[in-house]
Amino acid sequence: MARLHAACIRPGHQPAGGILQANLLDNCFYKNYNGVSMTQQSNSYIPSYLNAEDPGPWGIFLQQVDRVEPYLGELGKWVGTLKHPEKILVVDVPVRLDDGSIAHFEGYRVQHSLNCGPGKGGIRYHQDVTLSEVMALSAWMSIKTAVVGLPYGGAKGGIRFNPRDYSKSEVERITRRYINEISDFIGVEKDIPGPDVNTNAQTMAWMMDTYSMNAGKDCPGIVTGKPIAIGGSLGRVEATGRGVFIVGAAAAQDAGLDLCGARICIQGFGNVGSTAARLFTEAGARVIAVQDHTGSVYNPDGLQIDALIEHVAAHGGVAGKPNVQNISNDEFWEVQSDILIPAALEGQIHQGNAGRIRTRIIVEGANGPTTPEADDILANSGIIIVPDVLANAGGVTVSYFEWVQNSANFYWSEEEINQRLETIMDNAYKTLSATASEHRVTLRTAAFITACTRILQVRELRGLYP
Structure with missing residues (x-):
């Protein structure tokens, strides 16, 4: 109750x-x-x-x-x-x-x-x-x-x-x-x-x-x-965006998509979106469109991510960035891409815009960015969705590392943090991919099957008190 x-x-x-x-x-x-x-x-x-x-x-x-x-x-x-x-x-x-x-x-x-x-x-x-x-x-x-x-x-x-x-x-x-x-x-x-x-x-x-x-x-x-300085963990600032990149790269590999030259669109350019943008760019991909609360910018040849990060820091958003094309927020969803990363707030992909989205893979950097109605529309269009409960779990994973380090009063290097993060995220993706194949369901449903089973197994073992 x-x-x-x-x-x-x-x-x-x-x-x-x-x-x-x-x-x-x-x-x-x-x-x-x-x-x-x-x-x-x-x-x-x-x-x-x-x-x-x-x-x-x-x-x-x-x-x-x-x-x-x-x-x-x-x-x-x-x-x-x-x-x-x-x-x-x-x-x-x-x-x-x-x-x-x-x-x-x-x-x-x-x-x-x-x-x-x-x-x-x-x-x-x-x-x-x-x-x-x-x-x-x-x-x-x-x-x-x-x-x-x-x-x-x-x-x-x-x-x-x-x-x-x-x-x-x-x-x-x-x-x-x-x-x-x-x-x-x-x-x-x-x-x-x-x-x-x-x-x-x-x-x-x-x-x-x-x-x-x-x-x-x-x-x-x-x-x-x-x-x-007061007990935070190295690697925490980039953890969520890095997790988005790790599972996004794994999903791309499963789909036969070469990241080199792949077109990326990102909604939300805070810590998560900007970190993912930088890591995908370092892997050879092109971030061609970015949207935040101030507007949407587009460059089919690829945005200069470092310059865009500096512009956002100085002006509070992507709007007004020189040498890029400004597009409407509605047009952003219609930009053809290989990977779309919603990394803002929940409910951004809904029944009203899901049918206009043209991408191969959606990697949910935000919490709950896709409504169930939109999920069905995207699945029927053959779009792969890496769900938020996996895609943005890098943040809570490194938070767990921080909590463990605080408890032990012993701290790891950033390289150790990133290696442990990659291992956990990669293994989790493989588990969900196998579950999705076994039950012939989407990755989101596979994630909920996996998580709900684990939670309810514990509930059954613990029983009810009194």
């Missing part, structure tokens, strides 16, 4: 998308709300505090689980475990702003599954963060860690605000207050946050310091993605 531990929703403040139904809102102001009932909708369980008509990203995850249930055999009796997050925390984050006023922000932390180990998952800062989104992201983390065989469960967090609208000192105060509010919920052996959208190494440093001050001792393992 999911528990909404603290719904600190301010009177008159409705979370985006109607996350909490009116009857719950009427009863949970500034109270702990336990024992939330679950309702069954179309064979999928929708928590009563979500809009059952529009469960958002959580609904997408439920559809993905429904699709693999026929492959789970006797373990199917435990499938409800996957459809019910173990714990949900919603907190109010009151902060004094630079002008002296008091602002309130809505924060979340969801632990989807702790069957296989402590929760693991990032914390994102975004004005459109919703509970449905965080629930889905925590569930995808459960799948992701199981796919690559890490001893973790799935968790995720977020604060509903746009950090670009606030000063650095305000963001720091928001960060510290949020961690203070969730400090009893997380722990080095219970739930380990990390960076996500609009959070970085500095954010993790503030989080680690706040938690450590409350604990009265240094706790470097409470978060991953920290600066190297």
Whole structure:
């Protein structure tokens, strides 16, 4: 049973998308709300505090689980475990702003599954963060860690605000207050946050310091993605993008695609997209189109990636880059390529644009970038999709390395990190490829078959208490 531990929703403040139904809102102001009932909708369980008509990203995850249930055999009796997050925390984050006023922000932390180990998952800062989104992201983390065989469960967090609208000192105060509010919920052996959208190494440093001050001792393992100086791991900054490259190269080899001269399109040019772009370019591929929140740029002969990275650092986005062709965001999806890498936010490839995509392989650098409807359209078009739960698992894999190094107080070289990462990612891809061939399913379905089987096997072995 999911528990909404603290719904600190301010009177008159409705979370985006109607996350909490009116009857719950009427009863949970500034109270702990336990024992939330679950309702069954179309064979999928929708928590009563979500809009059952529009469960958002959580609904997408439920559809993905429904699709693999026929492959789970006797373990199917435990499938409800996957459809019910173990714990949900919603907190109010009151902060004094630079002008002296008091602002309130809505924060979340969801632990989807702790069957296989402590929760693991990032914390994102975004004005459109919703509970449905965080629930889905925590569930995808459960799948992701199981796919690559890490001893973790799935968790995720977020604060509903746009950090670009606030000063650095305000963001720091928001960060510290949020961690203070969730400090009893997380722990080095219970739930380990990390960076996500609009959070970085500095954010993790503030989080680690706040938690450590409350604990009265240094706790470097409470978060991953920290600066190297305070226990971060070498190779972590590039890990997600490097993982995208590793499995993208493996998928290309399986498809008989030579990376030398291959055309790459990338949506999202932050840490993940830019790292993948550089590594594919070093392998001889041409990155011909890039899109981010500022616009889309195109060069059929290949973009100069180092120059584009410098331009983004100086101007905040790809728009305005000289000596390239500017195209519309809609045109970006129609650029003919060999590999397309969505590395931005979820839901970017949907029923409305999937039919226009012309590529051979999609490698999902972002979490949940493709809707189930789009999945079907792309599969019918013969496009191979390397799913997010494998493709972007490089980040959580090296986060695991960081956590292990913090626990042992013994640190590895970057070469060791990259070698270990390549071994884990390559083995995971081979497992999914073999499962896909065995069951004649897509790589995404193979990933869910593999992960759900592993999670539910552990659930069955552990049994229920009491």
